[in-house]
Amino acid sequence: xxxxxxxxxxxxxxxxxYLCLDVSAxxxxxxxxxxxxxxxxxxxxxxxxxxxxxxxxxxIVTFSDVAHxxxxxxxxSLVEAVPELAAQGRTSYSAAFDHLxxxxxxxxxxxxxxxxxxxxxxxxxxxxxxPTDDPERWRAALGRLADPSWRRRPNILAFxxxxxxxxxxxxxxxxxxxxxxxxxxxxxxxxxxxxxMSGLVKSIVSSSASVYTGSAQLVVPELxxxxxxxxxxxx
Amino acid sequence: xxxxxxxxxxxxIEPPLRSPAGATSAGYRADGGATGWCVLRAAxxxxxxxxxxxxxxxxxxxxxDAGARLALAVADxxxxxxxxxCAAHLAAGAAVAAACDAYxxxxxxxxxxxxxxxxGLRGVxxxxxxxxxxxxxxxxxxxxxxxxxxxxxxxxxTPGAQQESESWREVFPPPSGDEDLVTVATGALTAxxxxxxxxxxxxxxxxxxxxxxxxxxxxxxxxxxxxxxxVAPAMAEGILARPSPLQLAGLADFSRQGCxxxxxxxxxxxxxxxxxxxxx
Numbered sequence: 001x002x003x004x005x006x007x008x009x010x011x012x013x014x015x016x017x018y019l020c021l022d023v024s025a026x027x028x029x030x031x032x033x034x035x036x037x038x039x040x041x042x043x044x045x046x047x048x049x050x051x052x053x054x055x056x057x058x059x060i061v062t063f064s065d066v067a068h069x070x071x072x073x074x075x076x077s078l079v080e081a082v083p084e085l086a087a088q089g090r091t092s093y094s095a096a097f098d099h100l101x102x103x104x105x106x107x108x109x110x111x112x113x114x115x116x117x118x119x120x121x122x123x124x125x126x127x128x129x130x131p132t133d134d135p136e137r138w139r140a141a142l143g144r145l146a147d148p149s150w151r152r153r154p155n156i157l158a159f160x161x162x163x164x165x166x167x168x169x170x171x172x173x174x175x176x177x178x179x180x181x182x183x184x185x186x187x188x189x190x191x192x193x194x195x196x197m198s199g200l201v202k203s204i205v206s207s208s209a210s211v212y213t214g215s216a217q218l219v220v221p222e223l224x225x226x227x228x229x230x231x232x233x234x235x
Numbered sequence: 236x237x238x239x240x241x242x243x244x245x246x247x248i249e250p251p252l253r254s255p256a257g258a259t260s261a262g263y264r265a266d267g268g269a270t271g272w273c274v275l276r277a278a279x280x281x282x283x284x285x286x287x288x289x290x291x292x293x294x295x296x297x298x299x300d301a302g303a304r305l306a307l308a309v310a311d312x313x314x315x316x317x318x319x320x321c322a323a324h325l326a327a328g329a330a331v332a333a334a335c336d337a338y339x340x341x342x343x344x345x346x347x348x349x350x351x352x353x354x355g356l357r358g359v360x361x362x363x364x365x366x367x368x369x370x371x372x373x374x375x376x377x378x379x380x381x382x383x384x385x386x387x388x389x390x391x392x393t394p395g396a397q398q399e400s401e402s403w404r405e406v407f408p409p410p411s412g413d414e415d416l417v418t419v420a421t422g423a424l425t426a427x428x429x430x431x432x433x434x435x436x437x438x439x440x441x442x443x444x445x446x447x448x449x450x451x452x453x454x455x456x457x458x459x460x461x462x463x464x465x466v467a468p469a470m471a472e473g474i475l476a477r478p479s480p481l482q483l484a485g486l487a488d489f490s491r492q493g494c495x496x497x498x499x500x501x502x503x504x505x506x507x508x509x510x511x512x513x514x515x
Contacts, residue, residue, distance in 0.1 A: 006240060006241070009463050009464060010240055010461070010462055010463070010464055010465060011461040011462075012240070012241055012461070012491075012492045012493050013457075013461075013493040013494075014493065050243075050244030050245045050247075050248060051244075051245035051248070051283065051284070051287050051495070053244070054243055054244055054245055054492050054493055055492075055493045055495075077244075115240075117461060209284060209288070210314070210315070211284075211493065211495070217315070
């Protein structure tokens, strides 16, 4: 289906999801092992259901000292295997945000040339630690990603566990309520990560179902071992 | 089922068999007929999303014939609000009844239809749900009036156009906003007493010889706009051939990637000289 190239005058709606995953050294061991176990399940859950696969596009960005596109934005029904991820390095939020800004723009232009029409993209940001880069630097990169004048700016959901800082995750989502979540105290990564991946599948399924009925929404997953970070009202 | 552009793999899946018990409206409906001065065709088909979920059609159409006035309506229940299939049913029925009874011009009648539908939804005890609504009122020899809340819309299809793109035009302004990304805001009538009154748009249109008024839910309107080289010309050609009701339902039941919403089409032909419009 998406292999058919059509002119820009014919437009087909797709809902892009980017999983932006912290693969710094602190993710080594049980967390990254859980991710590598769960990603193939996500691929099969989404990719093998035609009703979901035809409207969802999915990509994986990993970040540590630098950011990479581990899985380019794609139709998961056409992906045979997702790459295995390895943990190393520090936690550069700025690398992640700058990379996302660049590939979202590139992917949008590629999709549009092929006739795709985009729902506002969703970024699912997952981190187990605080940023190790300069606060001014990652905040500037976040500002570029969330720039209101940039039309392709994504909706961001943030999920943290381990040493992730709730106040920083709240900043990542622009202090919007029910967009940032942190693991309950004492919840181990071995429990949180599978729940998170399973929740992401449910979010994608529900979001794609909302596309079917003509009122598209980014549906936030419900995660038993995580809770929403409260957002302080401003005066 | 015809493919318009990239086909939808989901549309090819056999849906679960639904029990008809408890269904508010038929999953598929088609009707048609003529008065002395107009011909009407109507069809609605359950979208792929609702079919695969084992759910019913949340679109509903209705018409009322008062002799020298025909009122028609399309309502599209909002999937995100429980009870919206009932709301669509109630709103469309109330709107055409009120529009037929209303005094004044066709525009007065169309506006009265929308207002009465809203009042009716709020007045029904235990009513819930939300729906878009478009009401059309036609009288012999006069402009047709349309009033709407939400994103259902109407097109005029013109025969003999030199270019495909000239064979149809939308009578309401198409959705505005971000040109790059899909916007999803939808106005609606709601059964909630404390919600603000709905914002109503209206327009009057004249049909020239051979032109057809086509009133549709967004399940048709969105692919029609987004498929100018596939959906739009096929719709225009199919409607100009004055399909039977079942042919119209078949026309609406096309396969296209990502287009899974319920679809409803009402098509109206008028005789300008007061005689019944001739068949093709």
